[in-house]
Structures are given as structure tokens and as C-alpha cells.
Amino acid sequence: MKKENLITQMNMTSEELAPTKQSQIRVWNKIExxxxxxxxxxxxxxxxxxxxxKHRFLIPFLIAPVCFLVISLPLIINGNSRMNDLGDSVRQPxxxxxxxxxxxxxxxxxxxxVGKGLxxxxxxxxxxxxxxxxxxxxxxxxxxxxxxxxxxxTDFDKKFxxxxxxxxxxxxxxxxxxxxxxYEKSGYxxxxxxxxxxxxxxxxxxxxxxxxxxxxxxxxxxQAQMTSYEEQIAEINVKLAKPGxxxxxxxxxxxQKINLQKQMGDLKKATDYATLTIYVDEHVDFDxxxxxxxxxxxxxxxxxxxxxxxxxxxxFVPVIALLxxxxxxxxxxxxxxxxxxxxx
Amino acid sequence: xxxxSEEKELIKRAQLSDAAALKKLYEDNFKALFKYVKYKVDSTxxxxxxxxxxxxxxxxxxxKFKAKSTxxxxxxxxxxxxxxxxxxxxxxVTHVEDIDMLPANEEVESNDKSKEVKILLSKLPEKYKxxxxxxxxxxxxxxxxxxxxxxxxxxxxxxxxxxxxxxREDLQ
Numbered sequence: 001m002k003k004e005n006l007i008t009q010m011n012m013t014s015e016e017l018a019p020t021k022q023s024q025i026r027v028w029n030k031i032e033x034x035x036x037x038x039x040x041x042x043x044x045x046x047x048x049x050x051x052x053x054k055h056r057f058l059i060p061f062l063i064a065p066v067c068f069l070v071i072s073l074p075l076i077i078n079g080n081s082r083m084n085d086l087g088d089s090v091r092q093p094x095x096x097x098x099x100x101x102x103x104x105x106x107x108x109x110x111x112x113x114v115g116k117g118l119x120x121x122x123x124x125x126x127x128x129x130x131x132x133x134x135x136x137x138x139x140x141x142x143x144x145x146x147x148x149x150x151x152x153x154t155d156f157d158k159k160f161x162x163x164x165x166x167x168x169x170x171x172x173x174x175x176x177x178x179x180x181x182x183y184e185k186s187g188y189x190x191x192x193x194x195x196x197x198x199x200x201x202x203x204x205x206x207x208x209x210x211x212x213x214x215x216x217x218x219x220x221x222x223q224a225q226m227t228s229y230e231e232q233i234a235e236i237n238v239k240l241a242k243p244g245x246x247x248x249x250x251x252x253x254x255x256q257k258i259n260l261q262k263q264m265g266d267l268k269k270a271t272d273y274a275t276l277t278i279y280v281d282e283h284v285d286f287d288x289x290x291x292x293x294x295x296x297x298x299x300x301x302x303x304x305x306x307x308x309x310x311x312x313x314x315x316f317v318p319v320i321a322l323l324x325x326x327x328x329x330x331x332x333x334x335x336x337x338x339x340x341x342x343x344x
Numbered sequence: 345x346x347x348x349s350e351e352k353e354l355i356k357r358a359q360l361s362d363a364a365a366l367k368k369l370y371e372d373n374f375k376a377l378f379k380y381v382k383y384k385v386d387s388t389x390x391x392x393x394x395x396x397x398x399x400x401x402x403x404x405x406x407x408k409f410k411a412k413s414t415x416x417x418x419x420x421x422x423x424x425x426x427x428x429x430x431x432x433x434x435x436x437v438t439h440v441e442d443i444d445m446l447p448a449n450e451e452v453e454s455n456d457k458s459k460e461v462k463i464l465l466s467k468l469p470e471k472y473k474x475x476x477x478x479x480x481x482x483x484x485x486x487x488x489x490x491x492x493x494x495x496x497x498x499x500x501x502x503x504x505x506x507x508x509x510x511x512r513e514d515l516q
């Protein structure tokens with residue numbers, strides 16, 4: 001067999017080996033049946049799944065932050081909503097009290113003595129209410145300030161002491177004090193502070209408080225009453241100066257004058273010092289409230305759950321924070337150990 | 345060794361489960377694969393079964409096929425393994441490389457029309473025999489032969505030349 005012959009022979013053999021058309025169809029049918037029976041075409045796994053199948057040790061590091069989020073997120077959300085609920089319940093009294101509902105003391109309607117009729121209830125915003133009817137300067141007018149402030153403080157004893165110090169600093173004095181020391185400490189304080197320092201005092205009061213629960217300040221203008229007293233005294237003085245008065249008439253006028261002076265003195269006292277009633281309550285955290293209202297078992301359960309959540313957070317937070325160092329560190333160490341083993 | 349862009353396109357379509365593309369790939373490569381398997385197992389029925397199984401496996405895993413080699417080489421590798429399994433079940437081979445030695449001299453039937461060629465090829469060195477088989481029996485291109493044998497095209501050309509020279513010398 002020559003070279004050409006060999007190739008020709010091989011080609012002929014190749015032809016002999018070649019399948020028939022029927023054979024090709026039969027095989028195709030088998031393939032089709034096999035594909036339909038078994039599978040869909042299997043796709044090449046993605047680069048990400050390849051990476052994770054190669055570096056399985058990374059999976060826990062990725063699961064950890066997800067778990068942390070899953071655990072902490074509801075807690076954070078729930079915690080916020082609970083705090084909001086608490087806040088709402090605390091703020092509610094303040095919000096619900098409208099101007100019409102403010103309990104106005106009797107002396108508030110003392111208008112007939114000053115000849116001005118009923119005085120409107122004034123709030124802090126109404127302080128600049130224009131009653132400058134007789135030419136007296138606004139700041140010089142005799143005003144009677146009274147009010148009630150309800151505050152919450154974090155450390156009751158400390159803040160109560162602080163409050164007294166402020167009072168002394170403002171040259172005020174205490175009229176009445178009452179302290180209840182049950183589970184939640186609360187106190188009641190009736191104080192008098194110079195009208196000039198009233199605003200400064202209330203501002204400092206707000207500063208030391210955790211939250212101002214409610215605040216109601218009333219201002220009554222007594223300038224007209226004061227002027228009336230002054231005018232009456234001046235009238236009496238004029239009458240007393242007139243000649244021809246009998247002894248009994250003089251004595252009567254003197255008595256009237258003394259009474260008016262006394263009333264004027266009282267009025268001056270009332271307008272020189274403002275009266276403020278302060279209700280101080282100790283601020284209670286939500287957890288403490290729960291424990292206070294709930295029974296012992298639920299309290300214990302809440303404590304245990306809270307403890308374990310704290311423990312978990314204390315574990316997870318450092319692990320997550322150190323991940324950027326831990327992972328490369330681990331990889332470098334692993335490479336180093338492998339090299340060491342190889343060299344050995 | 346880049347594969348033809350037309351085949352690349354077909355593979356891409358086949359990876360998206362395009363039935364027409366799958367059929368085209370089958371039609372383009374069936375003949376050569378069948379020849380190879382039939383040559384090795386010497387039975388049309390068995391060859392049909394093995395080729396069908398080889399194509400089925402190739403299509404199932406076409407998603408993983410990166411088209412770095414030709415599709416024919418890919419299916420050939422599967423078919424070669426299936427032939428090995430078939431022979432292994434019969435207890436005739438223990439290693440997949442043994443497949444390349446088949447059919448052995450004693451297995452060649454006396455009434456086989458290609459007897460002469462088989463005897464001649466079996467006398468040649470393994471590499472030479474394989475190149476000639478791929479090139480002239482199974483109709484593999486130079487590239488496909490190179491890929492199937494894990495050699496370069498230049499190597500295949502040299503081996504083919506030397507193999508034919510050796511065969512001629514043996515004949516004389």
C-alpha cells in the first residue's frame with residue numbers, strides 16, 4: 001500500500017464508519033428524549049457562588065452582620081416606638097389643656113375693685129398685653145404673677161436641692177413644701193420670687209428639668225387698683241388739709257387712710273413677688289415602668305431577655321467592627337501556614 | 345486556538361436553550377463522533393447509544409462550556425470517557441488512556457473491510473496512529489485534532505507528516 005493508497009484506504013474506512021441518515025435521526029431522538037426526561041440546561045455557576053464555594057469560611061462573617069441587623073432592627077424600631085408612646089403619654093396633659101380649660105383662681109376676677117371689670121386670663125405670650133391706659137410704663141406697672149409648673153427631673157434629690165439653691169439665688173422664698181417618696185419620688189413646692197426675676201427663675205427651672213410636663217403662668221394687672229388707692233389717699237390728704245374739720249371727722253379720715261395704705265401695702269407685696277407652685281416628679285425609664293406595672297415573672301423575663309440581647313450585642317458589635325482586620329488577617333495567616341507546611 | 349465565531353454564536357444560543365442551535369451543533373458534529381465511537385466499539389447500536397449519551401451530557405452541561413475548545417472536542421472527551429466506561433464494564437481496560445490503543449490487533453475481525461488499515465495503524469507509534477485516526481478516519485480538522493490530543497497545530501502537522509512517512513516505510 002502506497003502513501004496515497006493508505007489515505008484512500010483510510011478515507012474508505014471512514015466512509016464505512018459513517019452513520020446512515022436513519023442512525024442520525026435515531027440518535028437525535030434519543031438525545032431529545034434524554035434532555036426532556038432529565039433536565040434543563042445546567043448553567044454555569046455565577047462568579048459569586050464560585051467565590052463562596054471556594055471561600056466557605058467567609059459565609060459566617062457575612063451571616064453575622066445580617067443576624068445582628070435582624071435582631072437589633074426590631075429592637076431599635078420597637079424601642080423608639082415605645083419611647084414615643086411614653087413621650088406621648090407624658091406630653092398628653094400639656095397638649096390636652098386648652099386656654100378655656102385653665103383653672104382660674106378666684107382672685108383672678110378681682111376686677112371690680114379696680115373698676116376695670118373682669119380681666120382676661122393671660123399666658124406668657126400675652127404678657128405684652130397693652131393696658132397702658134394711664135400712661136404708666138409697661139415695666140413699671142404693678143402686676144400680679146402666679147403660676148403652676150410641673151416638671152420631671154432625673155435625679156430627684158439632687159435636682160430638688162438645686163431648685164432650692166436657685167430660689168435662694170433669685171432672692172425668693174418657700175411658702176410650702178411637700179415631698180412624697182414612694183417608688184417614684186415627687187414633690188410639691190410653693191415659692192415666691194421677685195417679679196423682676198420671675199422669668200429668669202422659670203428659665204432656670206426649665207434647665208434643670210428633664211421635661212416640662214405642663215406650665216401655666218397667669219399675669220393680672222393691678223396697676224389700676226394701685227392708682228385707685230393712691231388717688232383715694234391723695235383725696236383724703238386733701239380733705240385732711242382743709243380747715244374746719246371736726247375731731248371725729250379727722251379721725252374717720254385718718255382711719256380710712258390707714259386702711260387704704262394697708263391695702264396698698266398688701267397689693268404691693270402681691271405685685272412685688274410672684275407666687276409659683278412647682279410640681280416635681282422623678283423621671284422613670286420605660287423599663288422601670290414596665291417592671292413597676294408588670295408582675296414579678298414578666299419583670300424577670302424582660303430582664304433576662306434584655307440581658308441576653310445586651311450580651312449578644314456586645315459580642316456582635318466587636319466582631320463586626322473587627323471584620324475588616326480579622327478577614328485579611330486570617331487570609332494572611334492561612335497563606336503563611338501553608339507556605340510553612342510546604343517548606344517543611 | 346480560537347474556535348469559529350459561527351460555532352461560538354451557536355453555543356451561546358444553545359446555552360439559552362435554543363433547540364435549533366442544539367440541533368445544528370448535533371448535525372455538525374454527529375458524523376465525526378459516531379465514526380470515532382463506532383471505530384472503537386465496532387457496533388452500530390452501541391455507537392448510537394454512546395453517542396446519544398455523549399451529546400445528552402454535553403447539552404445538559406453546555407452552560408458550563410466556555411468555548412475554549414471546539415464543541416466537537418468537548419463531545420469527543422465525553423464520548424471517550426463513555427467508551428472507556430463501556431470497556432471497563434467488560435473488564436477490558438483499567439485506564440482511560442487504554443482506549444486509544446483500541447482496537448487491538450487480535451480484536452480486528454478477519455472479515456472487516458478496514459482490516460488492512462487497522463493492522464497498519466496498530467503497528468504505528470501511539471501518537472502517529474492517533475493523529476492519522478483523527479485526521480483521516482474521524483474527519484477531525486487540524487485544530488480539532490490538536491485540541492483532542494492536547495498539542496499545538498504545528499505539532500499535529502509534523503506528527504501527521506512523520507506518521508505517513510513511517511506508514512509508507514512499513515508498507516515498503
